[in-house]
Amino acid sequence: xxxxTLERGLAALRAEIDAPTAAFFSSCVxxxxxxxxxxxxLETGDPKYTPILKLEPLRRVWENEFTLWxxxxxxxxxxxxxxxxxxxxxxxLVYDSCSLCGRCSVVCPVGNDLYAMIRKTREGMVQSGxxxxxxxxxxxxxxTTGSPMGLQWKTLAVQIQHVESSSGLTVPVDREGAEYLVLxxxxxxxxxxxxxEAITKIFDHAGISWTLSTxxxxxxxxxxxxxxxxxxxELVERVVAAAETLRVSKVISPxxxxxxxxxxxxxPNLIGRPYPxxxxxxxxVLDELRAAGRIKTEGxxxxxxxxxxxxxxxxxxxxxxxxxxxxxxxAENFVDLKEHGKYQWCCGAGGGVSSNERAEELxxxxxxxxxxxxxxxxxxxxxxxxxxxxxxxEEGLEAFNMEIPVVxxxxxxxxxxxxxx
Amino acid sequence: MRKRSxxxxxxxxxxxGLSRRGFLKLCAATASLMALPPSMAPAxxxxxxxxxxxxVIWLSFQECTGCTESLTRAHAPTLEDLILDFISLDYxxxxxxxxxxxxxxxxxxxxxxxxxxxxxxxxxSIPGPDANPGFSTVAGHxxxxxxxxxxxxxxxxxxxxxxAAFGGLPQARPNPxxxxxxxxxxxDKPVINVPGCPPIPMVITGVxxxxxxxxxxxxxxxxxxxxxxxxxxxxxxxxxxxFYDKGLxxxxxxxxxxxxxxxxYRLGCKGPTTYNACATMKWxxxxxxxxxxxxxxxxxxxxxxWDAGGFYEPVSVPLTLGPATLLGAGAAGAVVGGGLxxxxxxxxxxxxxxxxxxTVDELEQKL
Numbered sequence: 001x002x003x004x005t006l007e008r009g010l011a012a013l014r015a016e017i018d019a020p021t022a023a024f025f026s027s028c029v030x031x032x033x034x035x036x037x038x039x040x041x042l043e044t045g046d047p048k049y050t051p052i053l054k055l056e057p058l059r060r061v062w063e064n065e066f067t068l069w070x071x072x073x074x075x076x077x078x079x080x081x082x083x084x085x086x087x088x089x090x091x092x093l094v095y096d097s098c099s100l101c102g103r104c105s106v107v108c109p110v111g112n113d114l115y116a117m118i119r120k121t122r123e124g125m126v127q128s129g130x131x132x133x134x135x136x137x138x139x140x141x142x143x144t145t146g147s148p149m150g151l152q153w154k155t156l157a158v159q160i161q162h163v164e165s166s167s168g169l170t171v172p173v174d175r176e177g178a179e180y181l182v183l184x185x186x187x188x189x190x191x192x193x194x195x196x197e198a199i200t201k202i203f204d205h206a207g208i209s210w211t212l213s214t215x216x217x218x219x220x221x222x223x224x225x226x227x228x229x230x231x232x233x234e235l236v237e238r239v240v241a242a243a244e245t246l247r248v249s250k251v252i253s254p255x256x257x258x259x260x261x262x263x264x265x266x267x268p269n270l271i272g273r274p275y276p277x278x279x280x281x282x283x284x285v286l287d288e289l290r291a292a293g294r295i296k297t298e299g300x301x302x303x304x305x306x307x308x309x310x311x312x313x314x315x316x317x318x319x320x321x322x323x324x325x326x327x328x329x330x331a332e333n334f335v336d337l338k339e340h341g342k343y344q345w346c347c348g349a350g351g352g353v354s355s356n357e358r359a360e361e362l363x364x365x366x367x368x369x370x371x372x373x374x375x376x377x378x379x380x381x382x383x384x385x386x387x388x389x390x391x392x393x394e395e396g397l398e399a400f401n402m403e404i405p406v407v408x409x410x411x412x413x414x415x416x417x418x419x420x421x
Numbered sequence: 422m423r424k425r426s427x428x429x430x431x432x433x434x435x436x437x438g439l440s441r442r443g444f445l446k447l448c449a450a451t452a453s454l455m456a457l458p459p460s461m462a463p464a465x466x467x468x469x470x471x472x473x474x475x476x477v478i479w480l481s482f483q484e485c486t487g488c489t490e491s492l493t494r495a496h497a498p499t500l501e502d503l504i505l506d507f508i509s510l511d512y513x514x515x516x517x518x519x520x521x522x523x524x525x526x527x528x529x530x531x532x533x534x535x536x537x538x539x540x541x542x543x544x545x546s547i548p549g550p551d552a553n554p555g556f557s558t559v560a561g562h563x564x565x566x567x568x569x570x571x572x573x574x575x576x577x578x579x580x581x582x583x584x585a586a587f588g589g590l591p592q593a594r595p596n597p598x599x600x601x602x603x604x605x606x607x608x609d610k611p612v613i614n615v616p617g618c619p620p621i622p623m624v625i626t627g628v629x630x631x632x633x634x635x636x637x638x639x640x641x642x643x644x645x646x647x648x649x650x651x652x653x654x655x656x657x658x659x660x661x662x663x664f665y666d667k668g669l670x671x672x673x674x675x676x677x678x679x680x681x682x683x684x685x686y687r688l689g690c691k692g693p694t695t696y697n698a699c700a701t702m703k704w705x706x707x708x709x710x711x712x713x714x715x716x717x718x719x720x721x722x723x724x725x726x727w728d729a730g731g732f733y734e735p736v737s738v739p740l741t742l743g744p745a746t747l748l749g750a751g752a753a754g755a756v757v758g759g760g761l762x763x764x765x766x767x768x769x770x771x772x773x774x775x776x777x778x779x780t781v782d783e784l785e786q787k788l
Contacts, residue, residue, distance in 0.1 A: 004783050014772035022765070036668055066765040109687070109735055126779055129787050136784050143781045230778040343672065 006084045009128020013061045013082070016120035024112040025062050028052060034104035034114055039346055039369040040097040040362060051104040051114045054093040057082050058121045084128065091130040094121050096359035099366070100258070100351030101311035106342060122227020134356040135226040142222040142235060148355070149186035153214050156189050160212075163197045169204050171196070174246065175211035180285070181243050181277075182210055183219035183263070185254035187387035195255060195387075198414035199282065205417045206294040210252075216242035219254050221262035225352030232262065233270040239263060243277050251279050255408065257312030257350055257386040264317065281313060282410055283385050287322035290329060297416040300332040306379035307336065307409075308370070308393060309344040310386035318342075323385060326409055330416045331383075337373045345369045349392035367396035374404065385409045430507065430633070431470035444469075468634045475633070476531045476539040478571055479513035482564040483557050483591040483600055484545030488582035489515050491619035495626045496706040507626075507633055508540075514559075525560050532574060540632065541575040543568065543603050546584040546591045550606075552599030568606060577611040577638055578603055581625055583721055586614035586645070593727035604645060611638050614645040618721035621702050624650045644724065646696065655692035655718045658700035661685065674715065685712060689733035691720030 034051040035041045041049040063070040064079045073079045102115035125131055138148035145152060160171045172178065180203075188195045203210050216238045223232025243251050253260040264279040289295045307327060313319045320341040327334050339345060348366030353359045370393070374382065382397075382404055384390050393406045431444075448466040481489070493500050493516075510516065511531035512524070519527055531539060547564045548556040554563030572578050580603040583589040591600035604612045615628055628647055631639045639647040656662065664670070664684040671678035671685055684690070692700075695718050699710040712718055717733070720726045 002777070002780075002783060003786055004779070008777055011772055011776055014768065015776045017765075017769055017772075031668065033668055033670075065768060126784075127777070131784075131787070133788060136787055140781050140784055140788075228779045230780075231784075338677075 004129035012127035013124035037107040039366040101346030132356040139222040178211040180210040181248040185256040213242040220259040224262040236267040257310040296418040303380040308384040347392040476535040482545030487619040488544040495622035546600035549601040556598040583616040586616035587724040616722040685717040690717030692718040695720040697722040
């Protein structure tokens with residue numbers, strides 16, 4: 001039986017090195033700005049969490065095997081080789097202290113995409129057997145049961161019953177030819193079932209045809225988080241198969257940051273072909289409906305609200321104005337965090353950090369940056385639109401004894417819909 | 422009677438009632454202006470005492486008159502000092518009282534009387550010899566023919582402003598008028614470039630003063646700019662430099678960093694690649710300068726600054742490397758790197774081809 005080894009890890013790193021990677025490594029000017037952009041470095045003050053350092057295994061493979069200088073060093077026996085011990089040591093840096101939020105990539109003055117390279121480094125870590133247990137179990141469960149939390153359709157079916165009895169509406173399931181296929185994350189099904197209810201209400205209100213699929217209801221992608229394209233591609237294939245079976249033209253990703261970037265941006269590259277449908281985040285769909293006048297709301301929240309932009313949505317996908325348009329619809333007293341949108345600070349839990357129990361302490365340390373931002377504008381409630389961010393905000397605020405409830409934007413919109421006669 | 426320009430500067434200054442003490446003060450100011458030690462002041466005094474006021478012909482071509490406007494705001498020496506005491510400004514469109522044929526006659530007379538001795542100062546770029554001459558004319562003559570006629574017997578040419586020195590705005594893509602710089606056209610005479618949009622007024626007068634004092638042109642850099650004024654980058658002399666060194670950058674024009682006076686690099690400051698004296702001499706008699714006013718340096722004293730990417734895009738490529746240098750370096754790099762790149766590509770392809778997919782069973786072994 002085959003197993004994961006150092007050789008396979010090195011081969012995977014080698015396979016990840018492409019022209020951009022080479023250009024990035026050779027253009028790094030060691031300015032250290034990425035450190036200043038990283039909550040894990042700033043809140044621990046430990047220089048080992050500097051983003052560029054997290055790339056050292058990948059950088060060494062590049063230098064040793066792809067550069068003239070590295071080869072000369074090799075001839076002289078001066079190469080610093082990547083060893084199994086090194087990968088073991090770097091496991092914490094690559095997984096525990098990086099949420100793949102990409103802030104380092106946007107601040108880099110020479111334009112190096114550090115986030116993309118950490119994603120690449122993870123490919124080598126998985127192949128050499130150095131991935132955190134939490135992410136390994138999540139990946140195994142995602143492949144074997146269809147959900148990283150081991151959730152099955154029957155659990156969702158129970159939630160659907162609750163939604164139907166409380167709203168009096170029908171949740172469409174396996175409806176062929178619907179316009180939208182709605183995907184969920186296990187976190188939403190278990191922790192935030194109000195999200196499904198909100199969608200049901202809003203889509204009924206706006207007269208949207210949509211459906212869930214029993215074939216595939218989960219779009220979170222543990223393969224992306226752990227950093228393995230084989231697992232990631234298989235999970236994407238399941239979504240594509242479900243969408244094709246139901247012949248939908250649009251797919252809505254869950255309110256889960258990495259699931260959105262996985263299905264929207266990485267998916268077609270992973271499976272090597274374009275989708276026969278388009279992918280949206282629910283916030284984009286809601287803002288389109290708002291612009292088309294298909295969402296009618298009444299009344300506004302009058303307490304002071306602020307917004308946390310999920311990094312996958314705002315920084316990596318440019319969905320920034322949409323959530324503000326929606327906030328304007330239902331909030332009277334909205335205040336932005338000082339750094340928001342493209343430059344917002346990560347909550348600290350994304351990129352698999354929250355699935356990795358060992359990283360708990362670091363995750364809370366990174367959250368202090370968000371906490372400081374929230375304290376600065378002192379809102380009465382926080383609003384967000386990513387299940388992982390929301391969980392992290394709730395846990396973090398509780399850990400620091402801050403009594404600021406966190407609400408989902410979709411649910412808030414649903415609460416303000418004009419009642420039908 | 423001797424011609425006005427035959428008088429020595431010493432005589433001329435005394436004629437204007439300048440005291441000995443006032444004269445030495447002026448020399449000290451001139452020394453400091455040219456970044457010379459104060460001990461040079463007596464030497465400057467001696468030189469100026471004997472210097473003859475040169476005839477200066479100022480030609481304005483495709484320009485906005487900003488450079489002349491800048492000159493009129495010179496403080497040490499002032500424009501009056503310069504015109505009345507240092508030079509004999511025999512022709513200048515904007516400043517001269519004469520008009521029409523009398524004005525052109527003044528130019529021809531100055532050229533005739535000071536053959537081989539006079540200075541030509543040019544501001545504005547020139548439609549080249551292959552361009553339609555009608556794009557810019559003076560008294561019915563094309564800029565190109567006036568320039569070539571005037572510089573033929575000149576001692577030296579000073580190109581004032583980025584348009585004259587490097588083509589400037591008229592030469593920005595797509596360069597509809599075929600604009601060229603003075604140094605593109607004048608090959609057989611010394612050409613000094615005093616770029617800037619506009620140049621710092623004291624830099625203009627300082628270059629002229631240097632010529633008067635030493636009787637020769639100042640030391641120049643690779644772009645023909647006097648090293649005394651263009652020897653250091655804005656970035657190296659910038660008072661915000663400590664923030665750059667600490668990694669403290671303003672992210673927008675109204676954020677906390679901007680209010681704290683942090684480095685403007687990320688807002689597009691071209692200071693690191695721009696050579697000029699703004700950071701030390703400042704503008705309006707040392708009142709302020711763009712970076713002190715909260716705006717990033719545009720790099721206005723550098724060649725092709727209009728086409729060098731957005732003013733608000735951070736520098737990533739050294740702008741002072743001309744296209745030829747970049748092409749040359751690129752070609753050399755391509756030759757050196759080509760073989761290695763081919764090998765690396767093969768290595769990458771082989772690695773991708775032999776990469777083993779990860780299975781769930783393999784992952785489970787690690788639990």
